[in-house]
Amino acid sequence: MKQFALLLERLAFTPRRLGKIRHLVDYFAATPDPTRGLALAALTGDLDLRRVSPSLLRGLVGERVDPELFRLSYDFVGDLAETIALIWDGPEQGADPPLPVVIKTLRETPKTDLPRLISGQLDELGPSERYAFLKLATGGMRVGVSARMARMAVAEYGDLDVTGIEEVWHGLEPPFTELFAWAEGRPRPEAAAHAPFRPVMLSTATDFEALESLDPALFAAEWKWDGIRVQATNDRGIRRLYSRTGEEISNAFPDIIEALNFEGTIDGELLVRRDDRVAPFGDLQKRLGRKTVSAKMRASHPAALRAYDLLVHGSEDLRQLPFERRRKALENLVREIDEPRIDISTLLPFATWEDLAALRADPPDAVVEGVMIKRLDSPYLAGRMKGPWFKWKRDPMLIDAVLLYAQRGHGKRSGYYSDFTFGVWDGDQLVPVGKAYFGFTDAELRELDRFVRNNTTDRFGPVRAVAPAKVVEVAFEGLNRSTRHKSGVAMRFPRISRIRDDKPAAEADTLSNLREFLPKE
Amino acid sequence: MDSAADILTNTPEGLYCPAGGFHIDPVRPVPKALITHGHADHARAGHGAVLATAQTLDIMAIRYGEDFTGSRQIADGATTVGDTRVTFHPAGHVLGSAQIAVEQGGRRAVVSGDYSRVPSPACAPYEPVPCEIFVTEATFGLPVFRHPDPMKEISKLLVSVQSFPERCHLVGVYALGKAQRVIMLLRLAGWDGPIYIHGALARLCEYHVSQGVALGDLRAATVERGGKADFAGAIILGPPSAFASTWAQRFPDPVICFASGWMQVRARARQRGVELPLIISDHVDWPDLTRTIAELDPEETWVTHGREDAVIRWCEMNGRAARPLRLVGYEDEVES
Numbered sequence: 096m097k098q099f100a101l102l103l104e105r106l107a108f109t110p111r112r113l114g115k116i117r118h119l120v121d122y123f124a125a126t127p128d129p130t131r132g133l134a135l136a137a138l139t140g141d142l143d144l145r146r147v148s149p150s151l152l153r154g155l156v157g158e159r160v161d162p163e164l165f166r167l168s169y170d171f172v173g174d175l176a177e178t179i180a181l182i183w184d185g186p187e188q189g190a191d192p193p194l195p196v197v198i199k200t201l202r203e204t205p206k207t208d209l210p211r212l213i214s215g216q217l218d219e220l221g222p223s224e225r226y227a228f229l230k231l232a233t234g235g236m237r238v239g240v241s242a243r244m245a246r247m248a249v250a251e252y253g254d255l256d257v258t259g260i261e262e263v264w265h266g267l268e269p270p271f272t273e274l275f276a277w278a279e280g281r282p283r284p285e286a287a288a289h290a291p292f293r294p295v296m297l298s299t300a301t302d303f304e305a306l307e308s309l310d311p312a313l314f315a316a317e318w319k320w321d322g323i324r325v326q327a328t329n330d331r332g333i334r335r336l337y338s339r340t341g342e343e344i345s346n347a348f349p350d351i352i353e354a355l356n357f358e359g360t361i362d363g364e365l366l367v368r369r370d371d372r373v374a375p376f377g378d379l380q381k382r383l384g385r386k387t388v389s390a391k392m393r394a395s396h397p398a399a400l401r402a403y404d405l406l407v408h409g410s411e412d413l414r415q416l417p418f419e420r421r422r423k424a425l426e427n428l429v430r431e432i433d434e435p436r437i438d439i440s441t442l443l444p445f446a447t448w449e450d451l452a453a454l455r456a457d458p459p460d461a462v463v464e465g466v467m468i469k470r471l472d473s474p475y476l477a478g479r480m481k482g483p484w485f486k487w488k489r490d491p492m493l494i495d496a497v498l499l500y501a502q503r504g505h506g507k508r509s510g511y512y513s514d515f516t517f518g519v520w521d522g523d524q525l526v527p528v529g530k531a532y533f534g535f536t537d538a539e540l541r542e543l544d545r546f547v548r549n550n551t552t553d554r555f556g557p558v559r560a561v562a563p564a565k566v567v568e569v570a571f572e573g574l575n576r577s578t579r580h581k582s583g584v585a586m587r588f589p590r591i592s593r594i595r596d597d598k599p600a601a602e603a604d605t606l607s608n609l610r611e612f613l614p615k616e
Numbered sequence: 617m618d619s620a621a622d623i624l625t626n627t628p629e630g631l632y633c634p635a636g637g638f639h640i641d642p643v644r645p646v647p648k649a650l651i652t653h654g655h656a657d658h659a660r661a662g663h664g665a666v667l668a669t670a671q672t673l674d675i676m677a678i679r680y681g682e683d684f685t686g687s688r689q690i691a692d693g694a695t696t697v698g699d700t701r702v703t704f705h706p707a708g709h710v711l712g713s714a715q716i717a718v719e720q721g722g723r724r725a726v727v728s729g730d731y732s733r734v735p736s737p738a739c740a741p742y743e744p745v746p747c748e749i750f751v752t753e754a755t756f757g758l759p760v761f762r763h764p765d766p767m768k769e770i771s772k773l774l775v776s777v778q779s780f781p782e783r784c785h786l787v788g789v790y791a792l793g794k795a796q797r798v799i800m801l802l803r804l805a806g807w808d809g810p811i812y813i814h815g816a817l818a819r820l821c822e823y824h825v826s827q828g829v830a831l832g833d834l835r836a837a838t839v840e841r842g843g844k845a846d847f848a849g850a851i852i853l854g855p856p857s858a859f860a861s862t863w864a865q866r867f868p869d870p871v872i873c874f875a876s877g878w879m880q881v882r883a884r885a886r887q888r889g890v891e892l893p894l895i896i897s898d899h900v901d902w903p904d905l906t907r908t909i910a911e912l913d914p915e916e917t918w919v920t921h922g923r924e925d926a927v928i929r930w931c932e933m934n935g936r937a938a939r940p941l942r943l944v945g946y947e948d949e950v951e952s
């Protein structure tokens with residue numbers, strides 16, 4: 096437990112990504128199984144523990160500490176687990192129970208005994224371990240390490256390719272013993288690779304001027320639908336639906352899972368579709384993040400998959416084939432599947448970029464975000480590279496940004512954090528690029544407000560800094576150069592057009608993406 | 617005059633003693649000031665006359681120049697000031713620091729200034745002085761503040777120096793007290809090598825040495841003679857204000873450390889971009905603060921600069937009369 100607590104401290108205070116990865120690598124090298132794998136699971140969010148609620152913790156501390164003194168302390172410290180770890184009258188040099196034992200106890204203790212267990216642990220542990228223990232118990236380490244970064248550290252430790260790890264990740268379970276064995280030179284855990292997630296190919300933004308230098312005959316185009324990019328796979332009967340970051344979302348979409356009557360892996364857009372009508376993104380959002388789905392919800396918000404690409408067919412990996420050939424195979428497969436919940440994304444007819452611009456300006460459906468442009472000869476490659484695939488979004492200009500600060504609103508919003516500052520990536524830093532205080536629905540406002548309250552990392556007077564974990568889509572009408580802003584750009588009329596809970600912060604847009612919206616000089 | 621509470625009153629300049637005609641640690645120029653210690657928010661230049669310990673007077677002269685006051689008087693034994701009898705007692709905070717006891721009509725008020733009950737080799741240990749009125753600081757007056765053993769904190773620094781031999785460690789310290797404390801802790805932990813210091817720390821370090829506080833091999837943190845690589849593996853001390861300046865850019869990939877009681881709170885450390893927080897304080901933490909009040913058992917406790925509300929609340933819970941002074945001008949972030 097002491098080493099784990101120390102790791103959390105180091106990760107929390109090490110500002111740079113590379114530094115964090117180095118601390119993780121050192122920890123993996125120095126720590127035996129199963130401890131290191133459990134620590135990894137804690138960081139990637141794969142430790143399936145019952146979450147101890149903040150109110151339970153408040154109750155416990157209320158038995159030991161005067162509520163007024165606690166309130167003053169919490170106000171000052173700003174984080175519940177940290178306040179309790181500091182204020183708890185435990186030893187300065189505490190016990191060092193093995194991490195696996197701590198986790199096993201947390202997992203196996205019946206709910207009614209949890210308060211006693213937690214008090215007992217806090218009485219034995221030193222301050223840094225109390226903090227680590229409370230973070231384990233409440234879930235959410237908040238040390239600035241994403242699941243992907245943790246997997247990159249395993250890759251670094253074993254000198255492996257991170258995409259290789261991501262392919263087997265979903266077949267593995269804590270404490271990831273086979274993964275570390277692989278990292279230490281033993282064979283790759285193939286059994287884990289059933290129905291794996293295959294890293295998704297992404298596009299870069301483009302515009303008319305950039306396209307003009309390209310030959311339209313070399314490209315295919317299709318609508319970019321405003322749903323969620325997913326990967327649907329059936330590997331010898333194992334069916335899974337993944338988000339584009341590789342999170343498994345099968346449970347929320349049993350209707351899709353049931354329709355996967357094929358062998359292979361399809362890349363497509365998850366939508367809510369009623370007959371031929373694609374519903375707005377908000378409808379899809381209602382189905383996200385559920386452990387189970389009611390029959391009523393399935394009927395009122397029926398999910399559908401619109402297929403873009405075919406990665407694997409039967410036992411054959413098609414990813415190295417050109418897009419054109421994968422597309423033919425996809426057309427055949429979708430016809431064979433013959434499921435009403437699965438259809439194919441149509442290719443757009445165009446001879447010139449002007450043709451495509453005309454289509455883009457007047458799409459047949461409001462749920463179209465723009466067009467996707469793909470080189471006919473492009474293999475399916477992991478990640479985002481400039482060249483083979485482009486997205487040409489509809490106006491208004493849209494970027495995905497990360498919430499950084501929030502301030503309370505006025506008037507009828509005075510109780511809510513409703514003025515938001517958001518930022519985009521510049522290297523590994525987030526730079527603020529604008530402020531927005533409208534565009535969201537009342538329900539979205541409540542969600543944002545709750546996020547701000549639960550994720551405050553700092554306070555400056557009325558302003559709260561929040562953990563960089565919430566991605567919002569910002570729509571704006573234009574972008575100008577500005578010397579008054581650190582980012583060098585100023586947005587015109589920015590508003591939050593929707594919340595992107597499907598997108599991790601690391602995949603928000605970059606400052607150079609944003610700069611592409613600048614008028615050409 | 618029979619109430620101890622009449623010995624001192626609260627004025628915009630700070631605490632004032634009407635019978636003695638003097639202020640204690642005033643925040644604005646006054647005719648006569650008694651100064652507890654040399655930190656900038658307690659010891660200011662421009663008073664008509666100053667009464668303080670010899671070391672505090674020396675420190676004020678180093679910081680502000682010899683003409684920092686009209687006249688000065690060394691506190692040595694009991695001094696009669698107006699109708700009061702004044703004595704200075706060790707506060708255990710920094711070199712020269714003192715608590716000031718003011719007696720009048722058989723009653724006594726003690727102004728602690730800043731104080732610490734963890735012994736520091738740079739100054740005499742805190743001395744409990746029985747009193748009717750105790751004026752306590754409250755810099756770390758919240759139950760979340762329990763300072764760990766400073767040796768444990770310094771060993772964190774040494775472990776980090778070992779783990780990152782190619783980097784240097786840039787430790788933020790305040791010039792009076794914390795700089796010398798960190799140096800002495802390093803020496804105690806067995807670090808005999810050179811310690812590099814920013815120019816702003818030099819004179820006060822020299823003064824400590826002249827007062828018999830051994831600091832070992834100190835060198836100027838300048839790169840004029842060599843390159844960046846000379847500082848790989850080095851420990852460099854500087855005032856936090858210098859970290860944002862070009863001075864800090866001359867060192868190889870520095871690990872930013874900061875030695876302060878504030879480092880107990882993560883958000884505070886992150887806000888300053890600190891990579892290695894070192895919880896080293898020269899103030900009382902919550903257990904020592906409350907223990908001191910309980911031991912002295914004064915008729916009244918007055919609470920000043922810091923988290924007054926929590927200390928007042930503790931006094932209330934323990935049936936002790938207490939009131940907040942709400943003095944302005946003492947800085948939270950400075951020299952803690």
Ligand SMILES: [Zn+2]
Nearest residue numbers: 655709730951
């Ligand atoms: Zn002080």
Ligand SMILES: [Zn+2]
Nearest residue numbers: 730753921946
């Ligand atoms: Zn002070």
